[in-house]
Amino acid sequence: MKKTHLTFLLCLLLTATGMKAQESKTYILSSGKNSLAVTAKDNESAHFQYFGPKIQEKDLPGMFETGAVYWSKTIPVFGIDNYGENALAVEMPDGNMSLDLKLADRNLTSDDKGELLVLTFKDAVYPLTVKQYFRHYKDTEIFSTWIDITNNAKKGDVKLLNFASATIPLPRGDNYLTQFHGGWGSESWMNEEVLPNGQSVIADKAGLRNAFGSNPGFMISLDGKPRENSGEVFGGNLIWSGNYKTKINAYNGDIKIISGINEEESLYRLKPGETFQTPEFAMTVSNEGKGGISRAFHKWGRKHRLAHGDRSRDILLNSWEGVYFKVNQETMDQMMADFAALGGELFVMDDGWFGDKYPRDNDKTSLGDWTVAKKKLPLGIKGLTEAAKKHGIKFGIWIEPEMANTKSELYEKHPDWVLQHTNRPLQQGRGGTQVVLDLTNPKVQDHVFNVVDNLLTENPEIAYIKWDCNSDIMNYGSLNLPKDRQSELYIRYHRSLQNVLDRIRDKYPDVTIQLCASGGGRADYGLLPWFDEFWTSDNTDAYQRVFIQWGNSHFYPAIAQASHVSASPNHQTRREVPIKFRFDVAMSGRLGMEIQPKNMTAEEKEFSKRAIASYKEIRPIVQQGEQYRLVSPYEKKSIASLMYANDDKTKAVLFAYRMDYLNNQNVPMVKLQGIDENKVYKIKDLTPADPKKPSPLDGMTVSGKVLKNVGLNLGSTLSRPWTSTALELIAE
Ligand code: DGJ
Numbered sequence: 001m002k003k004t005h006l007t008f009l010l011c012l013l014l015t016a017t018g019m020k021a022q023e024s025k026t027y028i029l030s031s032g033k034n035s036l037a038v039t040a041k042d043n044e045s046a047h048f049q050y051f052g053p054k055i056q057e058k059d060l061p062g063m064f065e066t067g068a069v070y071w072s073k074t075i076p077v078f079g080i081d082n083y084g085e086n087a088l089a090v091e092m093p094d095g096n097m098s099l100d101l102k103l104a105d106r107n108l109t110s111d112d113k114g115e116l117l118v119l120t121f122k123d124a125v126y127p128l129t130v131k132q133y134f135r136h137y138k139d140t141e142i143f144s145t146w147i148d149i150t151n152n153a154k155k156g157d158v159k160l161l162n163f164a165s166a167t168i169p170l171p172r173g174d175n176y177l178t179q180f181h182g183g184w185g186s187e188s189w190m191n192e193e194v195l196p197n198g199q200s201v202i203a204d205k206a207g208l209r210n211a212f213g214s215n216p217g218f219m220i221s222l223d224g225k226p227r228e229n230s231g232e233v234f235g236g237n238l239i240w241s242g243n244y245k246t247k248i249n250a251y252n253g254d255i256k257i258i259s260g261i262n263e264e265e266s267l268y269r270l271k272p273g274e275t276f277q278t279p280e281f282a283m284t285v286s287n288e289g290k291g292g293i294s295r296a297f298h299k300w301g302r303k304h305r306l307a308h309g310d311r312s313r314d315i316l317l318n319s320w321e322g323v324y325f326k327v328n329q330e331t332m333d334q335m336m337a338d339f340a341a342l343g344g345e346l347f348v349m350d351d352g353w354f355g356d357k358y359p360r361d362n363d364k365t366s367l368g369d370w371t372v373a374k375k376k377l378p379l380g381i382k383g384l385t386e387a388a389k390k391h392g393i394k395f396g397i398w399i400e401p402e403m404a405n406t407k408s409e410l411y412e413k414h415p416d417w418v419l420q421h422t423n424r425p426l427q428q429g430r431g432g433t434q435v436v437l438d439l440t441n442p443k444v445q446d447h448v449f450n451v452v453d454n455l456l457t458e459n460p461e462i463a464y465i466k467w468d469c470n471s472d473i474m475n476y477g478s479l480n481l482p483k484d485r486q487s488e489l490y491i492r493y494h495r496s497l498q499n500v501l502d503r504i505r506d507k508y509p510d511v512t513i514q515l516c517a518s519g520g521g522r523a524d525y526g527l528l529p530w531f532d533e534f535w536t537s538d539n540t541d542a543y544q545r546v547f548i549q550w551g552n553s554h555f556y557p558a559i560a561q562a563s564h565v566s567a568s569p570n571h572q573t574r575r576e577v578p579i580k581f582r583f584d585v586a587m588s589g590r591l592g593m594e595i596q597p598k599n600m601t602a603e604e605k606e607f608s609k610r611a612i613a614s615y616k617e618i619r620p621i622v623q624q625g626e627q628y629r630l631v632s633p634y635e636k637k638s639i640a641s642l643m644y645a646n647d648d649k650t651k652a653v654l655f656a657y658r659m660d661y662l663n664n665q666n667v668p669m670v671k672l673q674g675i676d677e678n679k680v681y682k683i684k685d686l687t688p689a690d691p692k693k694p695s696p697l698d699g700m701t702v703s704g705k706v707l708k709n710v711g712l713n714l715g716s717t718l719s720r721p722w723t724s725t726a727l728e729l730i731a732e
Helices: 002-017 057-065 290-303 330-341 382-393 409-413 442-458 483-508 542-551 578-585 602-624 704-709
Strands: 024-030 036-041 046-053 088-091 100-112 114-123 127-138 142-149 158-171 175-180 187-192 198-203 213-221 233-238 244-252 253-260 267-268 276-277 279-284 316-320 345-348 396-400 404-406 434-436 463-468 512-515 533-535 561-566 588-592 626-631 639-645 651-658 679-687 701-703 722-729
Touching: 024 100, 024 114, 024 127, 036 100, 036 114, 036 127, 036 187, 036 279, 046 158, 057 588, 088 213, 114 701, 127 290, 142 158, 142 267, 158 233, 158 279, 175 542, 187 542, 198 213, 213 244, 213 279, 213 290, 233 244, 233 253, 233 290, 253 267, 279 290, 290 626, 290 701, 316 639, 330 382, 330 602, 345 382, 345 463, 396 442, 404 409, 442 463, 442 483, 512 679, 542 561, 542 578, 542 639, 561 578, 578 588, 578 602, 578 651, 578 722, 588 602, 602 722, 626 651, 679 704, 701 704
Parallel strands: 316 345, 316 588, 345 396, 396 463, 463 512, 512 533, 533 561, 561 588
Antiparallel strands: 024 036, 036 046, 088 158, 100 114, 114 127, 127 142, 142 276, 142 279, 158 253, 158 267, 175 187, 175 213, 198 244, 213 233, 233 279, 244 253, 404 434, 626 639, 639 651, 651 722, 679 701, 679 722
């Protein structure tokens, strides 16, 4: 008999003989489709036993008997008998580096978010408490886990050396790891490989833009090469805006995922009475392939993580690629008028509007001086909000409040407010002068809060803020933190940022705020509770956006992905792409534009007007519907295609793009998902290049069965390079 079975029988025996001290209970948390099971044994430990298709209590004995469970400690700790990777390692005030956690309490409750299992452990010798949480989010397929650590001693700091949020076992088999990597202009490129034996690490150490490099979201397939709509897949994502580290250990026939804040250069001293809370690790499993994981995260994102996840987003024009720093009253007014004429709903004035003593004409000056550059905007922000009102649209504004330039009034007044070393020259970033403010300093927190507060109290008409962040942490050092707390800077920065954002959201719950970090450098769930969306990438080339948006869609819903139509040739890649292709790509996310409308041709304007009107029609389906990725641009099948469907499957939208053009390529039939096989759908071309010559499919009716099993022939529609289609399907 396996040791695991013996342990289980022993537990039963002890329970039966009333030996309370060793009582053991297995808790099951369940969603609609899945369950997570943890066995907690009093005065001993807890074991993560199962995460997979839904089970019930009555299934457990058979699962234990047949060995269908993991018996993996929920918190492997360093120092006594754990020889492998640990999730928690500390140094006690007396130098002892071991932990011996005994289960002291366990409690399954539920609150308005869903079920919550809390396991309380106490060290056998030292006054240290660790609480471990397992949550299921109601009406979703997402589960999460995290821990908090409390130093109960009267004196002496406990040094936290390693403090992961999650330790998740998975079965080793034919596994693939899907992860997303990139950098400026090339965010979220998908990488899918066989999961190697040994250790794979997904991590970030940049300090601020933690979705550059690698995105914290990843998937592991459990039954071979991952597919979109079938196959078993695990998906996980650490909910933290700072440095993170996820280790995937594939040793000895098991997989163990350990994920949390990156502990490197982040030694944390836990004071007597202090509690350290780790961020949540969100996860799910699906037997509907990668698409199942994505749809679960999208729903949870809209319901539980994004600000205003249920509110439809305005179609906006951002001024950046249109005029860059050349902002002035007249040009802003003209852009607003032109955009309103196209049917736009919101105008966002980007960088270049501020700086009194040092006007912001380029990226070398003014960050920190959030007062209007009077020469450019003599009527102030009021002049702009009034212009927006006149044109019948809303107004938004760009800020980068966590930063300063050394050429700014702010820096002249408060040189001690920036991250720095006392005895080394200041390293300066963008424009040769950009530095990062020391958010651990409460005065700096007030400053950042006041930037937003002043703008919004003086101009309550501002409906939207674009919050940018164009640096990582340089000059690692804080004049505010004492010398023995310098190593806490990475963590304290993000906690402080959250405090400021809490203050902002308490006072301004309704304003729409975009999260931007040189493009998608902060495209993760760590900050999304305070933000409505993120700027997907500074790369607005529609062709590359198909890949970038595809990558992001694995964890983040379309409503959060700002997707803008920009000029052709594209400013980043010089690629020339027709306006229809550019719109068809941007319409698959949160549609916007980033262009000087006055430079557009009459045909482009006419097309934009029609496309914007069409987007308004399908906005609820794209922004609130279920997404299905149909043909991957990575598979080089000449096209890429994705679609959205509403909950009752009465309406769907299909997007398809011609990506390659070689003579021997056939455009594959595109088989739809998420529609009802028993319904009949009428097809409508949403964006015909010429309204008199819509797609040959326009007006046709096709059964759900055919759409799903036979597919749509898009060969003639996508016959040339840069052709694309956006079709609405309406159930009759
Ligand atoms: C970086 C952002 O990603 C751009 O969209 C733009 O806002 C610039 N910063 C402005 O400096």
